[in-house]
Amino acid sequence: MCSPVQRTVFHLDMDAFFVSVEELFDPSLRGKAVVVGGRPNERGVCAAASYEARKFGVHSAMPLRTAYKLCPHAIFVDGHPERYREYSGKVFKILRNFTPQVEMASIDEAYLEMTGTERLHGPPLLAAHHLSRAIKSGTQLNCSIGIASSRLVAKVASDQAKPHGILWVMSGQESRFLAPLEVRKIPGIGRVMEENLHALGIRYVGDLARLQPEFLEEKFGQWGLAMAGKAQGLDAGGWFDEAIGSHEDPKSISHEHTYSEDTKDGQQLEATLARLSEMVGRRLREHQLHAQTVQLKLRYSDFSTITRAHTLPTRTQLDNDIFEQVRTLFRKNWDSHRTVRLLGVHVSSMDENEGQLGLLDDEKHRKWKDALTTADRLRDKFGENAVSLASGMRARYRERTHENPASLPGKSKKTED
Amino acid sequence: MEITVSKFDLLKELTATQGVVERKTTIPILSHFLFEAADDKLSITATDLDLGLRTSCPAKVKKEGACTIPARKLYDYVKLLPDGDISIKALENHWVNIRSGRSNTKMVGMARSNFPALPVFPTAGVIKIPAAVLRTMIAKTIFAISSEESRYTLNGALMVLKPESITMVATDGHRLAHIEKAHEAFPDVSDMRTLVPKKAMAELNTLLNSTEADVVEFAKDESTLFFRIGGRVLTSRQLTGQFPNFEAVLPRDNNKFVTVRCEDISSAIQRVAQFADERSGAIKLKLDKGGITVSSSSAETGESEDQIEATYAADPVVIGFNSQYLLDFLKAATGGEVRFEFKDAQSAGQLRPEGNGDAEFKYRYIVMPMRI
Numbered sequence: 001m002c003s004p005v006q007r008t009v010f011h012l013d014m015d016a017f018f019v020s021v022e023e024l025f026d027p028s029l030r031g032k033a034v035v036v037g038g039r040p041n042e043r044g045v046c047a048a049a050s051y052e053a054r055k056f057g058v059h060s061a062m063p064l065r066t067a068y069k070l071c072p073h074a075i076f077v078d079g080h081p082e083r084y085r086e087y088s089g090k091v092f093k094i095l096r097n098f099t100p101q102v103e104m105a106s107i108d109e110a111y112l113e114m115t116g117t118e119r120l121h122g123p124p125l126l127a128a129h130h131l132s133r134a135i136k137s138g139t140q141l142n143c144s145i146g147i148a149s150s151r152l153v154a155k156v157a158s159d160q161a162k163p164h165g166i167l168w169v170m171s172g173q174e175s176r177f178l179a180p181l182e183v184r185k186i187p188g189i190g191r192v193m194e195e196n197l198h199a200l201g202i203r204y205v206g207d208l209a210r211l212q213p214e215f216l217e218e219k220f221g222q223w224g225l226a227m228a229g230k231a232q233g234l235d236a237g238g239w240f241d242e243a244i245g246s247h248e249d250p251k252s253i254s255h256e257h258t259y260s261e262d263t264k265d266g267q268q269l270e271a272t273l274a275r276l277s278e279m280v281g282r283r284l285r286e287h288q289l290h291a292q293t294v295q296l297k298l299r300y301s302d303f304s305t306i307t308r309a310h311t312l313p314t315r316t317q318l319d320n321d322i323f324e325q326v327r328t329l330f331r332k333n334w335d336s337h338r339t340v341r342l343l344g345v346h347v348s349s350m351d352e353n354e355g356q357l358g359l360l361d362d363e364k365h366r367k368w369k370d371a372l373t374t375a376d377r378l379r380d381k382f383g384e385n386a387v388s389l390a391s392g393m394r395a396r397y398r399e400r401t402h403e404n405p406a407s408l409p410g411k412s413k414k415t416e417d
Numbered sequence: 418m419e420i421t422v423s424k425f426d427l428l429k430e431l432t433a434t435q436g437v438v439e440r441k442t443t444i445p446i447l448s449h450f451l452f453e454a455a456d457d458k459l460s461i462t463a464t465d466l467d468l469g470l471r472t473s474c475p476a477k478v479k480k481e482g483a484c485t486i487p488a489r490k491l492y493d494y495v496k497l498l499p500d501g502d503i504s505i506k507a508l509e510n511h512w513v514n515i516r517s518g519r520s521n522t523k524m525v526g527m528a529r530s531n532f533p534a535l536p537v538f539p540t541a542g543v544i545k546i547p548a549a550v551l552r553t554m555i556a557k558t559i560f561a562i563s564s565e566e567s568r569y570t571l572n573g574a575l576m577v578l579k580p581e582s583i584t585m586v587a588t589d590g591h592r593l594a595h596i597e598k599a600h601e602a603f604p605d606v607s608d609m610r611t612l613v614p615k616k617a618m619a620e621l622n623t624l625l626n627s628t629e630a631d632v633v634e635f636a637k638d639e640s641t642l643f644f645r646i647g648g649r650v651l652t653s654r655q656l657t658g659q660f661p662n663f664e665a666v667l668p669r670d671n672n673k674f675v676t677v678r679c680e681d682i683s684s685a686i687q688r689v690a691q692f693a694d695e696r697s698g699a700i701k702l703k704l705d706k707g708g709i710t711v712s713s714s715s716a717e718t719g720e721s722e723d724q725i726e727a728t729y730a731a732d733p734v735v736i737g738f739n740s741q742y743l744l745d746f747l748k749a750a751t752g753g754e755v756r757f758e759f760k761d762a763q764s765a766g767q768l769r770p771e772g773n774g775d776a777e778f779k780y781r782y783i784v785m786p787m788r789i
Contacts, residue, residue: 313565313590328567355697356739357785359765360590360661 174233418482
């Protein structure tokens with residue numbers, strides 16, 4: 001009998017990814033407070049902030065206007081999703097050369113299953129060192145790497161290692177490593193859960209680890225149980241359960257747009273829906289899925305929000321089918337006297353198989369499919385605005401900088417070369 | 418207005434008109450019958466604006482006139498009255514008095530002027546269609562009409578009248594039912610294409626099943642279709658728009674055939690479909706030299722298989738179908754043998770009754786496969 005193989009997981013996280021990529025294109029940004037995401041007077045949020053800007057309290061997902069108040073001297077730059085995609089792709093290729101089991105968790109972070117690679121790459125720290133150097137020489141970008149026996153601890157470790165560091169949490173040391181950290185550091189514990197835990201006098205992971213799982217379950221249900229496991233450094237609950245590189249199909253796909261100025265211009269609104277439908281269709285094709293239910297989300301200026309859904313007779317992955325349906329829902333439900341703040345297109349009831357085939361529009365359907373597949377390839381190469389439905393032209397707003405874009409390498413089912 | 422009618426006569430006509438009375442109460446007058454008395458006759462009219470039905474029964478008219486009466490209430494009440502004569506009398510303020518034996522009721526109606534005017538049956542261009550033919554054609558196509566509002570031209574069946582034939586076609590975009598009857602005589606038409614809305618088809622079906630009339634008189638103007646069956650006239654708003662070019666999708670090169678007893682395949686599919694994915698009803702048909710294997714599987718309920726012996730000589734093939742689509746046809750085909758004609762797993766299959774049965778009718782059903 002041999003003892004069970006010790007699992008080794010790397011979590012690699014690019015340091016200030018969006019900002020670092022911008023610095024490559026404009027070296028004058030280096031060492032300065034930089035905010036990526038848009039102009040300081042625009043509606044919208046920071047996609048990323050440089051370490052210098054973070055010193056002033058700026059962080060990603062913060063409204064741009066707030067960031068400006070905190071750090072008025074920061075340089076605000078527009079995001080360039082196509083650049084980030086390109087660099088994310090470079091990172092992915094390097095990782096894939098390193099080990100076959102790679103999962104991009106978002107555009108700038110990845111998990112690597114490194115169990116049993118010692119004979120190839122040497123001990124974990126050395127392997128991580130080589131990987132970090134390979135990333136640097138291949139992209140000129142810095143990354144941080146966490147090494148542990150679970151995805152969870154590896155992720156927390158890479159965060160602690162930042163910037164440009166490597167941290168190995170040896171097996172058996174997980175609880176000791178996590179104990180002094182604030183509960184917020186555990187992935188999956190957000191602001192709301194943090195407040196709940198604080199209310200119970202739980203501030204550090206160590207406090208959490210000392211509690212009976214039953215107590216947490218009683219307080220927070222399944223999540224409580226998962227947290228109890230996480231506090232011990234286990235991959236418990238949610239997305240941490242799967243093997244690295246295994247794909248679970250999404251249950252739904254959606255895209256939303258918030259106007260920088262609220263509008264009741266029907267044409268503009270429908271153009272936005274066309275654009276959003278395209279983005280949703282693209283994600284569907286990327287995942288090789290077909291959806292049957294289409295939902296419209298509509299938020300008026302006063303924040304009152306409606307959602308309306310319709311189930312199609314057959315599944316689709318075509319932009320025009322989604323758009324036609326969502327436009328019908330919009331025309332039926334929009335009160336045209338009221339200005340709109342946000343629109344969203346959401347699809348669900350998805351399946352890999354197309355299901356029922358059409359009798360009447362077979363030819364048309366095939367043509368659309370071919371056209372859209374070509375369009376996708378153009379977008380992969382030239383960015384999301386390269387091609388669009390004519391009705392969506394008016395809504396060619398700047399592509400938002402997004403941590404989970406449609407064409408994330410290593411996430412989609414398409415095999416990468 | 419003041420009349421006397423027999424309960425039997427009145428109830429028969431009230432029953433026939435129930436399908437046309439508006440159920441929703443958004444426009445109150447549409448949930449009323451219009452009663453008009455003249456010439457020893459009581460005329461009863463109901464409409465939901467899409468459909469209108471006008472019928473009549475014999476009555477002793479003491480005083481001619483008209484009134485409106487809440488339809489559902491009247492129907493429920495008349496059903497409960499003992500057999501015998503019922504007298505109906507319009508009172509002031511649109512009240513209506515209904516007496517029968519010792520029963521005495523006053524109902525609140527609405528002003529007669531509120532009742533929408535129904536189009537009048539044209540005097541020219543009337544075509545006579547045998548009631549039995551129309552009844553068969555409706556029964557064999559109505560289930561394939563789409564209920565999906567987004568493609569409204571599919572919300573009806575296409576009726577094509579030629580000098581010597583009548584054809585009816587219905588499709589929902591996934592399957593298509595097509596039936597043709599030759600050796601008919603419609604001398605005054607050349608090639609008359611009419612879209613009959615699903616609601617009108619359903620109502621016609623009901624009327625045809627409760628009549629002894631042999632002939633349906635059909636006519637149309639720019640906006641309305643008219644069907645006269647015995648003493649009843651059904652009017653329907655016309656569906657405008659282009660019915661898809663169905664001839665283009667009729668399969669021409671299906672080269673894989675198998676013939677089975679309708680009953681056998683129908684019960685096999687019903688059994689197997691119990692274990693199909695609930696939402697899609699997907700099943701697989703496998704054709705090889707052993708015959709037909711029907712199978713299904715779903716993550717929730719398990720899997721199932723049924724085999725039917727049959728002669729099949731072509732290359733083996735496996736095709737997915739929505740079980741309901743197949744069952745719809747097999748139910749409409751009413752017994753005998755059916756012939757399945759396929760090409761491959763992506764192309765339309767054709768089903769039709771084999772041999773006799775309704776030999777005068779040429780009936781076929783086209784159904785697209787599912788990818789499962």
